Amino acid sequence: MTNVYLRGLAGAILSTGLLALPIMAAPAMAKTLRIGAQADAGTMDPQAQNIQTTITLLSMIYEPLITRDKTLAKAPMLAESWTQVDPNTWRFKLRPNVKFHDGGSLTAEDVVFTIKRAQSATSQFTAYVAGLQPKAIDDLTVEIVTPKPDPLLIDKLIYIPIMDKEWSEKNNALTPQNLKEKQESFTALNANGTGPYKLTSRQPDSKTVLNRVPAYWGKMDGDIDQVDFTPVASDPTRVAALLSGELDLVIDLPSQDVARLAQSPDIKIEKIDEFRTIFFGFDLKNDTLKYGDAGGKNPFKDVRVRQAINLGLDRDAVVRTVMRGLASPTAQILAPNNVGYDAALDKGPARNVEAAKKLLADAGYPQGFSFTLDCPNDRYVNDEQVCKTLVTMLSQIGLKVTLNSMPRAKFFPKVWDRDTSMYMMGFNSPFFDGMYALETTVMTRNDAKGEGIYNYANYSNPQLDTEIAAARDELDTAKRTKMIAALYKKITDDALYVSLYNQVLVYAMRKNVSTPIRPDNWLDIRWVTMN
Amino acid sequence: MISYLLQRLGQSLLVLFIVVIMAFLLFRFLGDPIVSILGANSTGMQRDELRRQMGLDAPLIVQFFEYLWQTMRGDFGLSYRLGQPVARVLLERAPATIELATSGLLLALIIGIPAGIYTAIRGRSIASQLTLGVSLIGISMPSFFMGMLLIWIFSINLGWLPSFGRGETVQLGWWSTGFATRSGLAALVMPALTISVFQIAMIMRLVRAEMLQVMRMEYIRFAKARGLSSRSVYIHHALRNTLVPVITITGLQFGSVIAFAAITESVFQWPGLGLLFLQSVAAADVPMLAAYLVLIAVVFVTINLLVDLSYYAIDPRIKTMAEQKGPAA
Numbered sequence: 077m078t079n080v081y082l083r084g085l086a087g088a089i090l091s092t093g094l095l096a097l098p099i100m101a102a103p104a105m106a107k108t109l110r111i112g113a114q115a116d117a118g119t120m121d122p123q124a125q126n127i128q129t130t131i132t133l134l135s136m137i138y139e140p141l142i143t144r145d146k147t148l149a150k151a152p153m154l155a156e157s158w159t160q161v162d163p164n165t166w167r168f169k170l171r172p173n174v175k176f177h178d179g180g181s182l183t184a185e186d187v188v189f190t191i192k193r194a195q196s197a198t199s200q201f202t203a204y205v206a207g208l209q210p211k212a213i214d215d216l217t218v219e220i221v222t223p224k225p226d227p228l229l230i231d232k233l234i235y236i237p238i239m240d241k242e243w244s245e246k247n248n249a250l251t252p253q254n255l256k257e258k259q260e261s262f263t264a265l266n267a268n269g270t271g272p273y274k275l276t277s278r279q280p281d282s283k284t285v286l287n288r289v290p291a292y293w294g295k296m297d298g299d300i301d302q303v304d305f306t307p308v309a310s311d312p313t314r315v316a317a318l319l320s321g322e323l324d325l326v327i328d329l330p331s332q333d334v335a336r337l338a339q340s341p342d343i344k345i346e347k348i349d350e351f352r353t354i355f356f357g358f359d360l361k362n363d364t365l366k367y368g369d370a371g372g373k374n375p376f377k378d379v380r381v382r383q384a385i386n387l388g389l390d391r392d393a394v395v396r397t398v399m400r401g402l403a404s405p406t407a408q409i410l411a412p413n414n415v416g417y418d419a420a421l422d423k424g425p426a427r428n429v430e431a432a433k434k435l436l437a438d439a440g441y442p443q444g445f446s447f448t449l450d451c452p453n454d455r456y457v458n459d460e461q462v463c464k465t466l467v468t469m470l471s472q473i474g475l476k477v478t479l480n481s482m483p484r485a486k487f488f489p490k491v492w493d494r495d496t497s498m499y500m501m502g503f504n505s506p507f508f509d510g511m512y513a514l515e516t517t518v519m520t521r522n523d524a525k526g527e528g529i530y531n532y533a534n535y536s537n538p539q540l541d542t543e544i545a546a547a548r549d550e551l552d553t554a555k556r557t558k559m560i561a562a563l564y565k566k567i568t569d570d571a572l573y574v575s576l577y578n579q580v581l582v583y584a585m586r587k588n589v590s591t592p593i594r595p596d597n598w599l600d601i602r603w604v605t606m607n
Numbered sequence: 608m609i610s611y612l613l614q615r616l617g618q619s620l621l622v623l624f625i626v627v628i629m630a631f632l633l634f635r636f637l638g639d640p641i642v643s644i645l646g647a648n649s650t651g652m653q654r655d656e657l658r659r660q661m662g663l664d665a666p667l668i669v670q671f672f673e674y675l676w677q678t679m680r681g682d683f684g685l686s687y688r689l690g691q692p693v694a695r696v697l698l699e700r701a702p703a704t705i706e707l708a709t710s711g712l713l714l715a716l717i718i719g720i721p722a723g724i725y726t727a728i729r730g731r732s733i734a735s736q737l738t739l740g741v742s743l744i745g746i747s748m749p750s751f752f753m754g755m756l757l758i759w760i761f762s763i764n765l766g767w768l769p770s771f772g773r774g775e776t777v778q779l780g781w782w783s784t785g786f787a788t789r790s791g792l793a794a795l796v797m798p799a800l801t802i803s804v805f806q807i808a809m810i811m812r813l814v815r816a817e818m819l820q821v822m823r824m825e826y827i828r829f830a831k832a833r834g835l836s837s838r839s840v841y842i843h844h845a846l847r848n849t850l851v852p853v854i855t856i857t858g859l860q861f862g863s864v865i866a867f868a869a870i871t872e873s874v875f876q877w878p879g880l881g882l883l884f885l886q887s888v889a890a891a892d893v894p895m896l897a898a899y900l901v902l903i904a905v906v907f908v909t910i911n912l913l914v915d916l917s918y919y920a921i922d923p924r925i926k927t928m929a930e931q932k933g934p935a936a
Contacts, residue, residue, distance in 0.1 A: 197660070198645075198657065200645060200649070202650075203650070261690040280696075282772065282878040306771070308771050309882070310874050313874055313875065316762055316763050317762070320762040484642060485642045486639070488642045
């Protein structure tokens with residue numbers, strides 16, 4: 077006890093002493109980047125949480141086989157090269173002499189282990205590695221067999237950072253989480269990657285410190301020596317901390333503060349159209365409206381009703397007022413920079429209340445009808461406000477909408493059960509490619525095949541399913557792109573989903589920080605510099 | 608004495624049992640923890656599998672007894688959000704909140720008691736009218752606003768104090784303290800001030816009211832008539848008699864400061880129990896929330912029990928009542 081106390085006291089005296097001489101104590105050249113975010117990375121396990129903040133932070137410690145370079149093109153990382161042996165078989169040649177932070181060497185066994193681990197029940201990346209059969213050919217060669225030809229395999233593997241098999245076995249971290257045996261996850265607090273930074277300390281909800289690994293195998297443009305990742309949940313506090321110089325980079329900025337921060341002489345703002353489209357879906361299965369009253373029918377199954385809603389909303393007004401200009405209006409569910417994107421589909425019809433009313437009357441609802449809109453209130457930027465605005469706009473074309481807004485822990489279980497008549501959704505394809513959204517939100521639900529898993533509309537159109545499957549399995553890139561674009565035209569014309577806007581992503585940083593900003597909100601530390 | 612003690616203990620246990628039941632029921636309806644474990648984008652098969660693994664598909668009554676049995680053994684399970692044992696996380700976060708609450712209350716006593724005495728004695732002076740006015744603002748200003756105001760002044764404009772976090776902490780066994788470093792103390796100032804504003808106003812008004820009442824008592828008039836110095840009258844005779852209720856209230860306030868520090872903690876990203884609670888709510892981290900509720904109930908019940916027992920020691924009237932017809936409820 078006395079010992080502990082004395083040690084504490086000595087530490088206290090030492091640290092106050094050091095603090096008294098801050099200029100002399102701090103090494104002149106050490107560059108520390110202090111990043112502020114709304115929420116903490118939930119874990120240090122690279123497979124337990126498919127949330128961009130976590131992916132971003134762990135990508136500083138862990139590395140996948142393939143990465144994206146500054147132009148977002150696919151580039152070698154832990155795999156030096158890869159070839160497609162036949163339509164279903166890929167071969168990856170690993171970089172030699174790569175070491176994990178604990179000194180272990182990177183081998184083909186580690187890659188095989190990682191992919192199998194990502195397939196376990198508590199992994200959030202199962203969809204990316206479903207059905208893959210990895211095999212170690214020799215120490216530095218891995219073969220991966222896909223269940224069917226998959227043009228997106230490489231894009232998917234970008235999300236699978238490689239873990240060390242020996243380390244995971246030693247620390248009993250064979251699965252991302254073990255809730256069955258109520259076993260504590262070692263990887264919640266510990267990490268061991270091959271990346272340019274190693275985990276120095278981690279206090280959940282408070283601070284995570286990473287330090288540059290001197291013996292890092294690669295070269296990088298970034299020149300940061302230490303990363304302090306600090307979650308600051310309160311929006312105004314996070315902005316204040318940036319202004320007062322306690323943070324260098326804020327990666328999720330409350331929209332109301334962007335204009336004000338842009339005025340500050342010490343702060344720089346970077347923006348890009350994010351891969352996140354906000355749209356609305358409808359119950360397209362049930363014959364009567366579950367939540368609402370339309371005389372025993374389900375009006376949303378009639379394309380005229382969906383088009384009436386499309387005509388009834390004013391995208392520009394929502395973007396200008398609720399989103400404060402930090403969104404781009406769109407009438408389709410695919411964001412720019414994705415394969416299959418067609419800019420012509422962004423332009424929706426101008427608001428026309430009379431035309432909307434006429435369409436409703438033609439469909440047999442001259443007096444409109446009433447229904448409930450389900451909306452999350454803690455998931456997307458200004459989600460609840462946007463829904464409220466929509467309710468008002470739709471009331472002007474004669475629809476009586478009851479807003480049911482709720483936290484995401486209630487919202488998602490509801491839409492998972494397809495227990496909704498109309499709902500808000502934000503979605504993006506993770507692979508810079510339009511296929512994933514078609515496969516998961518338009519195809520008929522088939523959980524085993526990973527099809528229609530986010531098709532909360534319960535829509536089913538066998539004809540469309542066949543066409544999507546054909547595009548998915550097409551290996552000719554040009555042909556495939558054309559097919560995807562044609563499919564997006566079809567569902568947009570059919571108003572399957574009524575889309576509002578793409579969110580704009582904003583980073584704010586001190587003037588001495590430079591970082592590229594990616595549409596998928598992946599902050600790549602390898603390009604970040606400070607001077 | 609023994610029967611009084613046993614009866615109070617029995618009541619406390621009953622309260623705790625009811626809280627445990629409520630914790631279970633309340634959080635069943637909070638939302639689905641699967642969302643925080645598997646994320647929004649998961650497949651139905653994954654979710655069903657996980658529900659089976661975690662026993663969430665068992666009948667509610669089975670789940671309840673399982674929960675009750677574990678809670679009684681002190682096993683609060685694993686946090687869904689953090690993947691760590693709940694008890695350890697609570698233990699790690701408790702020092703931050705306790706240090707914050709203690710500092711806030713000490714500040715409130717140091718400022719509140721002298722201000723209360725002053726406004727009681729010099730009731731008509733401009734200074735005391737001003738103090739009373741300011742204390743009204745202190746009572747009515749919401750703490751998040753107070754916090755933002757302090758950040759705006761001391762972090763953004765003056766750059767004196769950090770706007771978030773706890774600074775450097777020093778580990779004394781399992782207890783992490785921010786008292787031992789300069790940055791830890793600097794980080795404590797604004798959150799402690801924010802928490803104390805309401806308490807300062809309340810203690811000041813309490814001391815003032817009590818003082819005014821005591822000053823009208825005969826023994827004070829006699830003391831004055833005896834020619835004792837005002838200082839001696841005010842401090843030794845009047846103040847001493849006002850302190851009993853002040854200490855009682857402060858003791859009870861300690862519980863509520865801990866329980867309601869959540870807002871202040873979230874404004875300053877103070878890594879204590881309150882912030883933990885808010886983030887657990889957002890993630891529907893049921894084991895964490897249930898344990899937190901039980902912990903807060905234990906704190907309240909313990910403080911109340913101690914206060915009751917101290918009354919027993921101080922106030923002879925309770926003893927007599929207990930002997931005649933059992934204790935007052």
